[in-house]
Amino acid sequence: MTRTAVIEVSGLSKRYGTTVAVDDVSFEVYDGEIFGLIGPNGAGKTTTMECVEGVRTPDAGRVKVLGFDPARDQYRLQQRIGVQLQEAHLQKRIKVGEAISLWASLYKSVVNHDQLLAQLGLSEKRNAWFMTLSGGQKQRLFIALALINDPEVVFLDELTTGLDPQARHAIWDLVRSIRTRGKTVFLTTHLMEEAERLCDRVAIIDRGRIIDIDTPSGLVRRHCPQRSVLLTTEDSRAEEHLGTLPGVTVTRGDAVDNPLMMPLVIRGDAHDLMTSVIQCLADHQIRVIDFQTMVPTLEDVFLKVTGHSIRGTS
Amino acid sequence: MFRGLLNLTWLEIKIFMREPLGFLGTVGMPVLLFVVLGRSFGGSVNSNARVREFVGEDLPVLAAVFMAIGAVLSLVTIIAIYRESGILKRLRATPLRPHTILTAHVLVKLVFTALTLILMAAAGRRFYPVALDPPWLSFATALLLSTVSIMSVGFLVASLVPTARFAQPIGAIIFYPMLGLSGLFVPLQSMPPAVQTIAHALPLTYAVSLLRGAWLGEPWLAHIWDLAALAAVFVVCTALSARVFRWE
Numbered sequence: 235m236t237r238t239a240v241i242e243v244s245g246l247s248k249r250y251g252t253t254v255a256v257d258d259v260s261f262e263v264y265d266g267e268i269f270g271l272i273g274p275n276g277a278g279k280t281t282t283m284e285c286v287e288g289v290r291t292p293d294a295g296r297v298k299v300l301g302f303d304p305a306r307d308q309y310r311l312q313q314r315i316g317v318q319l320q321e322a323h324l325q326k327r328i329k330v331g332e333a334i335s336l337w338a339s340l341y342k343s344v345v346n347h348d349q350l351l352a353q354l355g356l357s358e359k360r361n362a363w364f365m366t367l368s369g370g371q372k373q374r375l376f377i378a379l380a381l382i383n384d385p386e387v388v389f390l391d392e393l394t395t396g397l398d399p400q401a402r403h404a405i406w407d408l409v410r411s412i413r414t415r416g417k418t419v420f421l422t423t424h425l426m427e428e429a430e431r432l433c434d435r436v437a438i439i440d441r442g443r444i445i446d447i448d449t450p451s452g453l454v455r456r457h458c459p460q461r462s463v464l465l466t467t468e469d470s471r472a473e474e475h476l477g478t479l480p481g482v483t484v485t486r487g488d489a490v491d492n493p494l495m496m497p498l499v500i501r502g503d504a505h506d507l508m509t510s511v512i513q514c515l516a517d518h519q520i521r522v523i524d525f526q527t528m529v530p531t532l533e534d535v536f537l538k539v540t541g542h543s544i545r546g547t548s
Numbered sequence: 549m550f551r552g553l554l555n556l557t558w559l560e561i562k563i564f565m566r567e568p569l570g571f572l573g574t575v576g577m578p579v580l581l582f583v584v585l586g587r588s589f590g591g592s593v594n595s596n597a598r599v600r601e602f603v604g605e606d607l608p609v610l611a612a613v614f615m616a617i618g619a620v621l622s623l624v625t626i627i628a629i630y631r632e633s634g635i636l637k638r639l640r641a642t643p644l645r646p647h648t649i650l651t652a653h654v655l656v657k658l659v660f661t662a663l664t665l666i667l668m669a670a671a672g673r674r675f676y677p678v679a680l681d682p683p684w685l686s687f688a689t690a691l692l693l694s695t696v697s698i699m700s701v702g703f704l705v706a707s708l709v710p711t712a713r714f715a716q717p718i719g720a721i722i723f724y725p726m727l728g729l730s731g732l733f734v735p736l737q738s739m740p741p742a743v744q745t746i747a748h749a750l751p752l753t754y755a756v757s758l759l760r761g762a763w764l765g766e767p768w769l770a771h772i773w774d775l776a777a778l779a780a781v782f783v784v785c786t787a788l789s790a791r792v793f794r795w796e
Contacts (some may be wrong), residue, residue, distance in 0.1 A: 289641050317641045328568040332559055340643045357602045363566075367707055421573040 237264040240387055240418050241286060246295035248281050248399040255281040259295070263387075268409065268419040270433035272426065272532070274544045276452045279422035280320050280391055286420070287389050300386060313342055316380035320371075320391040320422075325427035326365040330356055330375055333364070334382060338344035342381035342398040354378045354408065370401030377408060384412050388412055390421040394428060399456045406432055422524050424544060426532040436532070450532055456539045458530035465515075476500055479510050497524070549741060552644050556652040557659075574622065574660050578669045582611055583634060588677045603676065609759045610732060612687075615664050616695040616755065617727065619657040620702040621719045627651060627706040628715035630634075637796045642767050648796070654699055661695055662688070690762035693756035697778035700785035707793045726752040751781040 241263035284290040288304030487497040729747040758774040
């Protein structure tokens, strides 16, 4: 299937004084996907996104969004995109309904206000001042403002930062529903779980450079192919038998209360590791008390490709 | 080009009215002060020529200049707050043009300045012992031009203040000393030459001269240089602000 690129970025660079914030970044975002730019704080995610939105002018490189150059055609482009900025605020005493009306007055075509507010669960907050909204409600309002003009591409920058898990899950559902309506979503996040659950494809960015781009599962498969199984058994033959499997290492795990119940850690590269372990256990009729599979995540991929944890300061 | 200007201006007026002390501080206080001052001089107006002159000539100009400075300080503060909390940046990431956002704030301040002026005029008629019939239209026009010109200086100040916390004090430090040299309290001619030179470099001096002239009904042509100076300040400061203004 050939896919249309709605965002094309090549050789994008931006520096602030002597600090290089974005360094020769290139990627494409395809029609109808959720694309995530992931990396730690200060990696250059927001700067990259703001150059694509046209809010910021890059020092070098080429950016095309829906065929427009965002730096030159900012105002024509803005009619067709929706933007949510990181840590944005509105006037403290602006009402939710007033913000929606103001935004609506700025675009040529807009969606139905009532439906939009209802979709985002803000109908009852129509007359509430911005300052009285909770963090989750504020973010939902910003999503509403980003969707008011029925945009083709939606930009979401650190959408769920500072939200509690419940509000976060609600926002994730909303983002998926944007994709369902055929929109393209370009988001940034430093939360690997968010990227893994939401994004069709992700680009890993660190210190201003893109390190790799792929589907979350593709990145995991290529960078962290190793799978492991945590197995608890009272059968002393298990270690020996499993050790004979090709390409597999077996070690003793951390001690738990009962020394007899120490789990075995079985690691292997083969993607049929699980099958061969189960086969081996069945062949030798080994009784299993507990069986846990450990699948690497984007977090492991990040550690592997950048050499540092995403949570630590870079 | 100014898409959304009226919407945004009207919205900002409503938001301002919701601020605690917003309306009272901007419009109520100056009018109240004006009335109290007038009442306290009331008895001596007819017997004392100096007081009569003060109430009849200086007080209206003083009040007008304070209104203009108050409007500008309030503008500097609100721009600083909007920048610091990211509101300016958020508004800018819409089809609103940058100058539309800033013009809306200028209009809000002008609306409240005009309202204060009208209330003061009404209060003056009702409570002041001196019967005055100045050329209101000229005076209002002079005040409008002066305020717009000083506001352009305000934008420059708003570009330079580091945080919203310092906006009001820094603005006050810049504008109130200008007032001292404006010729309102001490006639320019009686200042030392060096101080006079400084005074002539400050926009407020021309504003005071223009306002006084307008109040006394002098012809506009006599104040052509005041107008030129205020226009020059406006052009230079607007051009400079356009270059150095920070949105975030």
